[in-house]
Amino acid sequence: MLMKVVSRLLKATPPPPQQREIVFGQRTVPYTLKRSARKTLGMKIDAAGVTVTIPLRATITETEAFIRKNAAWLIEKLDARAARPAPARFDLADGAxxxxxxxxxxxxxxxxxxxxxxxxxxxxxxxxxxxxxxxxxxxxxxxxxxxxxxxxxxxxxxxxxxxxxxxxxxxxxxxxxxxxxxxxxxxxxxxxxxxxxxxxxxxxxxxxxxxxxxxxxxxxxxxxxxxxxxxxxxxxxxxxxxxxxxxxxxxxxxxx
CATH class of the missing domain: 3.30.2010.10 (Metalloproteases ("zincins"), catalytic domain)
Known part of the structure; x- marks a missing residue:
């Protein structure tokens, strides 16, 4: 009985994130792939880059199909982020x-x-x-x-x-x-x-x-x-x- 419980826990433990990439024409987009207990696929873009979170049993084929389905949104967000000016370093001096x-x-x-x-x-x-x-x-x-x-x-x-x-x-x-x-x-x-x-x-x-x-x-x-x-x-x-x-x-x- 104990071995069955341990086996279920191990199966439910998400693997570590993977660094992957997907190609759109001439453009290669790297992304971090995370698996979790969630039931749906999700994608976010932040300062760390693109992160795609998928259910534990989702396949890479399903994942890439999901990314390609949202390719227009993804490229638009990446381009908008790249166009932002970098935060200005605050130079501390008297009177700043x-x-x-x-x-x-x-x-x-x-x-x-x-x-x-x-x-x-x-x-x-x-x-x-x-x-x-x-x-x-x-x-x-x-x-x-x-x-x-x-x-x-x-x-x-x-x-x-x-x-x-x-x-x-x-x-x-x-x-x-x-x-x-x-x-x-x-x-x-x-x-x-x-x-x-x-x-x-x-x-x-x-x-x-x-x-x-x-x-x-x-x-x-x-x-x-x-x-x-x-x-x-x-x-x-x-x-x-x-x-x-x-x-x-x-x-x-x-x-x-």
Whole structure:
């Protein structure tokens, strides 16, 4: 009996991803092939390239037929991604400006010890960074922005948990942490909680709110079904505009 259970588990374990390629005329497109317990074939394009996910028992013939059926979409997305300008590397210097919560923020580098300080004015924001000898200013800036992001995101999570409680009472507040993922704005797990990309701190409040609402909705529906989007709609009625804005501007964030 034990051997049968072990055998079933081994059969259900997906093999490691494969690197493959498919040819369209004069064009060769590499892709990563992943097998999973899913029942349908799926394809995505991100910074890592093309990933095709298929059921455990799907054949390569079925996989390539699926890719060719979606060839027009695939080539269009690859060309659009290739045409995007590369993210600009942020050159940190005294007086440099970068967006924080959608508004320009001037960085002031000051020698000495102490804590970073945010100076808020009516029309401008400054971040004063104290630098000790030999300290990496780029790394310090990243850490300060991440702390600021975690504090701000925590408040927005509280707000959207309050909104969720109006229609779905009793859902506990999940743990919140940050991620620096290149291809995702957030994720939600019943075990590890909600993770938000710290780079969202560059965006306006409304765009951050959409991502928070999106992940909070996953506490109810761990999928992207119509029921999931109905929860997002309740939490954030402007989600469609925010999602479109993120897609249009997400690739242009400064590289810090």
């Amino acid at each position: 400006v970068l967006p924080v919560l959608g508004q320009p923020c001037t960085i002031r580098l000051q020698p000495g010890a102490g804590r970073a300080r945010w100076i808020e004015g009516h029309f401008e924001r400054e971040l004063h960074l104290p630098l000790r000898p030999g300290q990496n200013p780029q790394l310090l800036l990243r850490r300060v922005l991440q702390r600021h992001a975690l504090d701000y995101f925590g408040g927005r999570l509280d707000e959207y948990m309050h909104r969720l409680a109006m229609t779905h009472p009793g859902v506990p507040r999940p743990a919140l942490s940050l991620t620096g993922a290149k291809t995702r704005w957030g994720s939600c797990s019943r075990h590890s909680g909600i993770r938000l990309n710290w780079r969202l701190i560059h965006f306006e409040h409304a765009l951050i709110d959409y991502v928070v609402a999106h992940e909070v909705a996953h506490l109810i529906e761990m999928n992207h079904s119509p029921r999931f989007w109905s929860v997002v709609e309740l939490l954030c009625p402007t989600w469609r505009d925010a999602r479109a804005e993120l897609k249009a501007r997400g690739h242009a964030l400064p590289e810090i």
